[in-house]
Amino acid sequence: MKATVKKIGIILWVALMATACSNPPSKAERDFNNIKEDVFVQHDELMKDMSTVSRLIQQLKPKVDAGQNDTVDYKRALERLKKSHSMMMGWMHTFDKRFPDINDESKTYSDEEFKQRTERMKGMQNILSEVEDQVNRSITYAQSLLGDGEN
Secondary structure, X not given: OHHHHHHHHHHHHHHHHHHHHOOOOOHHHHHHHHHHHHHHHHHHHHHHHHHHHHHHHHHHHHHHHHOOOOHHHHHHHHHHXXXXXXXXXXXXXXXXXXXXXXXXXXXXXXXXXXXXXXXXXXXXXXXXXXXXXXXXXXXXXXXXXXXXXXX
């Protein structure tokens, strides 16, 4: 009985020491995680718009192919939508190259490395904002040509 109590005491002491010795995330790590979360949210919202882009491309393509009166405008809208799609795919490809280990939680970084990663993430966020603007403009233009904002 005395040995069991001693073992439990040792286990509790080890657990307490492990908890006491674990450091909370540094400011640099928190800054990186905050901007990363913002980028992920922005990306996820934009991906919802990509289904609209694809749907509008499918609606415009037959009109362009048929050579209707507004073909020039339809072609322009189609090109803008395709450019939006291409920009988003390009952004995701670049993101994967710049952050190949983004989901690897076993990786550790120094504060300096977190600061560098934060700056790279801010750059990716700026590019994503440009992509978002392009996507929104292309959707609005295509919908105006098709005559209904709910297309």
